[in-house]
Amino acid sequence: MDAEQGPLARLRSATAAAHADLDTALDVLDRPWDTAVHRRWLELTWGLLAPLERALAAQAATDPAALDGAGRARAELVVADLRALAVPEDEVAALAECPDVPAVPDRAAALGVRYVLDGSTLGGRLIARAVVAAGVPAAATTSLTGREGAGRRWRETTAALEATGPADVPGMTAAALGTFAAYRAWLAPLERARA
Template sequence: MLSQAHDIGVPSLLEALRTGTGSLHVALEKRLPFFSVRLDADWYRRLLEAYYGFYAPIEAALYGNGLIPNGFDCLLRAKTPTLIRDLNAFGLDDHAINALPRCTRLPTFDSPAACLGALYVLEGATLGGQVLRREMATRLALDSDNGASFLNVYGAETGRRWKEFLDYLGSLSLDMPAKQRAVMAARSTFSGFEQWLDSQEVLL
């Protein structure tokens, strides 16, 4: 549960999340094809479709459950609209997007702490997106106007919004069991994302 006092001698929520997800993060990055010499526009489009199939349901589950602690702006930080914009740029209309497969094996977000764990993964991905954005601009001539807005979802505000998110996490006092639930949800989000992308055959 959210507590009123920090535990003494235990990792902060951010430290617990970083330690608990580091190996999963590295493992997933190694399988993403953004830097593969075989990546072409078709593979990239399939990646976008797979990302949409995960982000759309997970954001709906997170933002609609009413459990995210106050201070997080769901509307400002939603990623799904940029994925729709990118898919539109690749020629998919609303009907085609709605027909895309969606992940149904999502983590369970049944507590504020679990929501925070998932948000940590989704927000952290915006930093990596900046590196990928530059690579896709060089490799496939893509930018925010023709299919890569998701990779630059916050634009010039990326660094500031990440710091604001870290400040948000730091403002919340969680007891040790709640921190553990946050880490479990973050790990489930990472592993669930990799399993979903694997099922869609878009990973290396």
């Protein structure tokens, strides 16, 4: 099979428009950013990551070949970032979760969600630099980049995607598109607040 027709290339092609739409809507690197915007970003991001990471963990509990979830988890890093901004504990505890995230019934769906989440840690490095340059404390940006080894984990994710068969591509694609759609809808308050 030609590399351009492999599962990863097919997934990337099928989700490119949704990815570009999200990036354009948020316009993260070209917008004003301050501590208030960053706090709202963190609150909304937690609302996506928490239910998605729970769903991934539940699927992984029945799948011995699942990718490591603990090293990839970022919801708890968001909480740490909010604490670094001195957000009161009662407000952290009251954060809302996105009610419309894709289901993760099997490995194909898990890989589709991982494709979006793990990929976002790579873009998060650029965002973190811009956010810190705008005056946000670096200690409040750990959730953007994830834990040390994000690059290695991304390579593991892409290798796992490439190791799937053609029958898995529709499930991976549906889950990835669902994740992009959840991000687009849930982060819409930031889009509306754009200057």
